[in-house]
Amino acid sequence: MNDEARGDPVALELLLADAMREEAVDTEGQRRAVAAFRAARDAGRHRARTRDRDDWREARGNGNGAGDERPAGHGAPGRGGDPGRGTDPGPDGTPAPAPSSRERPRP
Amino acid sequence: MQPYDGELGDAVARAQRGDETGFADAYRLVQPGLLGYLRGIVGDDAEDVASDAWLEIARDLGRFKGDGAGFRGWTATIARHRALDHLRRLRVRPRPAVLEPDVLELPGPHDTHDQALEALSTERALALVRTLPRDQAEAVLLRVVVGLDGPSAARVLGKSPGAVRTASHRGLRGLARRLTVRDGTDPAPGGPRTRGEPT
Numbered sequence: 001m002n003d004e005a006r007g008d009p010v011a012l013e014l015l016l017a018d019a020m021r022e023e024a025v026d027t028e029g030q031r032r033a034v035a036a037f038r039a040a041r042d043a044g045r046h047r048a049r050t051r052d053r054d055d056w057r058e059a060r061g062n063g064n065g066a067g068d069e070r071p072a073g074h075g076a077p078g079r080g081g082d083p084g085r086g087t088d089p090g091p092d093g094t095p096a097p098a099p100s101s102r103e104r105p106r107p
Numbered sequence: 108m109q110p111y112d113g114e115l116g117d118a119v120a121r122a123q124r125g126d127e128t129g130f131a132d133a134y135r136l137v138q139p140g141l142l143g144y145l146r147g148i149v150g151d152d153a154e155d156v157a158s159d160a161w162l163e164i165a166r167d168l169g170r171f172k173g174d175g176a177g178f179r180g181w182t183a184t185i186a187r188h189r190a191l192d193h194l195r196r197l198r199v200r201p202r203p204a205v206l207e208p209d210v211l212e213l214p215g216p217h218d219t220h221d222q223a224l225e226a227l228s229t230e231r232a233l234a235l236v237r238t239l240p241r242d243q244a245e246a247v248l249l250r251v252v253v254g255l256d257g258p259s260a261a262r263v264l265g266k267s268p269g270a271v272r273t274a275s276h277r278g279l280r281g282l283a284r285r286l287t288v289r290d291g292t293d294p295a296p297g298g299p300r301t302r303g304e305p306t
Contacts, residue, residue: 019232020143020252036165037130046169054170056177
């Protein structure tokens with residue numbers, strides 16, 4: 001296995017991911033995050049408008065690779081999803097449903 | 108694509124309907140990768156920066172649109188902005204370098220390849236990653252540790268997918284070379300794909 005890791009980039013990636021990801025989650029950090037979530041929700045902040053940078057539907061060029069060299073993060077035409085819907089939230093401020101399924105080739 | 112992206116998408120959707128358990132689930136699924144990425148940028152301050160990032164994520168959750176994979180990208184972007192803000196503040200009030208020299212000590216000549224690889228602790232992995240130029244380190248961490256695909260990593264970094272692909276390849280090649288060189292085996296010129304047995 002280690003022999004493979006030395007020569008095989010995928011094995012090296014797995015090794016690195018194992019080493020760098022700490023699976024035990026700090027419960028205090030989680031508690032603070034959830035408290036912030038609750039406060040924002042109760043203050044109505046979750047009805048805020050979606051900005052371009054918040055829209056990650058199909059935002060990655062759908063991974064088809066070729067020709068996907070446009071600058072990232074800008075609302076370029078063809079950034080995917082449903083052009084008619086744009087980035088506006090629904091009438092009640094709830095998020096539009098994410099695509100139910102999508103094939104994305106592995107990188 | 109991460110194995111948990113379906114579960115993550117579900118957790119995010121529940122959170123966006125107001126369910127705090129959904130938000131807690133999303134936190135548990137995202138935080139390990141996010142923290143690993145931040146350690147590569149800000150070292151020991153990663154937990155503080157992650158904490159700041161989560162406050163913003165919690166506040167802006169209603170703005171997000173996308174699935175589980177998209178949520179990884181969105182949260183990584185927020186975390187990156189918080190990390191860069193943090194680094195800017197450190198430049199105003201400099202502190203000692205995050206990495207101590209002994210952390211950078213890698214296996215000596217007596218170590219075999221196998222020992223070097225088996226001993227790839229979090230600390231050493233971090234030290235290795237931080238020897239890379241930052242663009243390479245970030246590309247590798249976003250791809251490998253956060254689990255983003257190429258176009259998502261490119262969007263987080265504000266670069267073209269091609270540039271990120273190149274940076275990621277170079278970063279991984281550099282890491283493989285460092286692991287190999289340290290036990291006295293010369294890698295083949297231009298790449299890590301040295302498969303020879305230790306001599």
